Amino acid sequence: MTANMHAFANGAELAGKLADKVAETLSAAVAARGSASIAVSGGSTPKAFFQALSSRSIDWGKVTITLVDERFVPADNPRSNHLLVQENLLKDKAAAANFLPLYQAAATVEEAAVIATEETKAVGHPFDVAILGMGNDGHTASFFPGGSNLKTALDANTPRGIITMEAEGAGEPRLTFTFSSLQDARLLVLHIEGEGKKEVLAKAEAAGEETEMPIRAMLRRAASPVEIYWAP
Numbered sequence: 076m077t078a079n080m081h082a083f084a085n086g087a088e089l090a091g092k093l094a095d096k097v098a099e100t101l102s103a104a105v106a107a108r109g110s111a112s113i114a115v116s117g118g119s120t121p122k123a124f125f126q127a128l129s130s131r132s133i134d135w136g137k138v139t140i141t142l143v144d145e146r147f148v149p150a151d152n153p154r155s156n157h158l159l160v161q162e163n164l165l166k167d168k169a170a171a172a173n174f175l176p177l178y179q180a181a182a183t184v185e186e187a188a189v190i191a192t193e194e195t196k197a198v199g200h201p202f203d204v205a206i207l208g209m210g211n212d213g214h215t216a217s218f219f220p221g222g223s224n225l226k227t228a229l230d231a232n233t234p235r236g237i238i239t240m241e242a243e244g245a246g247e248p249r250l251t252f253t254f255s256s257l258q259d260a261r262l263l264v265l266h267i268e269g270e271g272k273k274e275v276l277a278k279a280e281a282a283g284e285e286t287e288m289p290i291r292a293m294l295r296r297a298a299s300p301v302e303i304y305w306a307p
């Protein structure tokens with residue numbers, strides 16, 4: 076319902092400030108409830124943020140990290156979001172965190188989604204933190220325009236958990252948390268960088284169908300305010 080823009084001079088400054096905010100939120104969750112959860116995105120944008128967050132002094136042993144979405148590829152595949160998190164976030168102080176992958180070595184992506192939903196069911200009611208990205212086509216998580224399960228993924232009545240998505244722009248079949256799983260995170264962040272993404276965001280904020288630019292579902296209907304972190 077609400078979006079707040081946080082603009083920074085450059086990606087390094089953004090990474091540091093976002094890491095500070097996320098660390099503060101996770102620490103507050105541990106203090107209040109004894110544990111904390113965070114779902115993070117993949118793609119090319121979050122690497123510097125992950126590295127900054129990995130060095131923050133919080134009680135990582137009480138933090139569970141999972142992914143907003145994942146390709147149906149094993150963790151040694153260069154396109155795996157798990158691999159990105161493994162190499163950039165699950166190190167330094169954050170090496171003590173518990174990581175829940177979405178990829179499962181199942182025969183089909185549908186079976187993997189069922190197993191991943193079961194494996195992650197203890198976290199995210201709601202997530203303490205969810206970090207979303209956005210593609211140039213207006214997708215977020217694996218909510219792709221033209222996606223095979225897009226309407227179900229965006230339906231607020233679809234239960235929390237992971238469903239599959241196949242789309243022309245997605246490459247491999249995907250596993251993604253549903254809209255209902257992510258929209259009420261205590262800290263809901265949209266992390267985007269570059270002038271091009273700012274233009275995509277402006278287009279998404281204008282009138283149009285959610286199915287054309289699925290990030291609109293978050294911008295319009297998320298229960299939590301969307302904190303937009305942007306740098307040129």
Ligand SMILES: O=C1O[C@H](COP(=O)(O)O)[C@@H](O)[C@H](O)[C@H]1O
Nearest residue numbers: 116117118119120144208209210
């Ligand atoms: O496919 C994906 O892309 C988006 C955005 O990625 P970027 O490379 O434009 O930063 C990402 O949020 C999502 O998790 C990922 O699976």
